[in-house]
Amino acid sequence: MGEIQIRGLVHEYTNPHTRAVVRALEGVDLTARDGEFVTVVGPSGCGKSTLLYLVAGLLRPSAGQILVDGRPVRGPGADRGMVFQDAAVLPWRTVRQNIGHGLEIQRVPPAQRETVVARFVALCGLSGFEDKYPHELSGGMRQRVAVARTLAVQPKVVLMDEPFAALDAQTRITLAEELLRITDQTRSTVLFVTHSVEEAVFLGDRVVVLSRRPGRVKREFPVPVPRSQRTYEAMVHGAEAEELRRAVFECIRGEVAEGASGTEGAVQPGPQPRGRWWRHRTVLGLLLLLLGAGAFEVASGAAAPAKIHPSLRAALAADPSAALEVRLAVPAEEFHVRALQRFGVLEGVQGDRIWLRDLRPDAVGRLARLYWVRGVAAREKP
Structure with missing residues (x-):
């Protein structure tokens, strides 16, 4: 089972600049039946993605109720999987490891995990790419990995926020056709947000149109062609x-x-900022922050040579493609990996160590200036 029931849903937020209270959604009533593929379209800013985040439990509604199989949504849960516009795969993990990531978190035994991963590798057209890293894949292939990772944990509900928006037209068509085939086999309930009317009609068993902000369900269109046809x-x-x-x-x-034409619903004004002194205090705070950051950068630059191992320059002079080991002050996270990929090709990640090769000429000095880098040394293999 994977039925979604949305009743009288309202969501408001405060604009951080104007302090006005904005009503993004108002009185949304929507049901997605078990195994149904529902696409959601509407004008820009109507609250499509907000609706998805509310169902995912990433946001809390101001009023109303969201039920999945009769149980109220109070936060993220294993019964719901999310696919974002950005593939959001882990760059230090292979295709196989990325797909199995959710299963690891759920403590699925290794043998069973490998069986499930192999199934979704084949189902999502990733055979032959199991040991590739994300930087070795095209955008479309990375998005397949994200879809496979979400479906591998067998969620009752799959939420997709414009997952094909950043892809070229041909890749979008190919992945849309494959998504129809995959979801027809898994029978997951899908709530799919898109700006494309063509995509909504092609994928959906039912197309839901939201009104302009505050978003409401304006109309629903059943798609007469069965998914399999x-x-x-x-x-x-x-x-x-x-x-x-x-x-x-x-x-x-x-x-x-x-x-x-000007019939857009007005927002309620919130508390306004105080007088001009408040703005002056903010500007002063920003200046102090910038000065502090500049001083910190100077200090980091002065300490940078001490972070470089003496053997490193000789190793790079002999072989510019030699692997380099970067030791961090904390365990490596996605932020660190993405930052270091600007300087060279990622070789591997383990604990607080990251290995790179084929470095840019100025990479070593710049790496050493990063405050979260503890040391840089040569290494033959990751």
């Missing part, structure tokens, strides 16, 4: 699909036109 050619050139796309587009365009 949908092909790109049929959904692009078929008269039935074309008529449905036109109806969805006109529904959204009507909302955009009403918003442009």
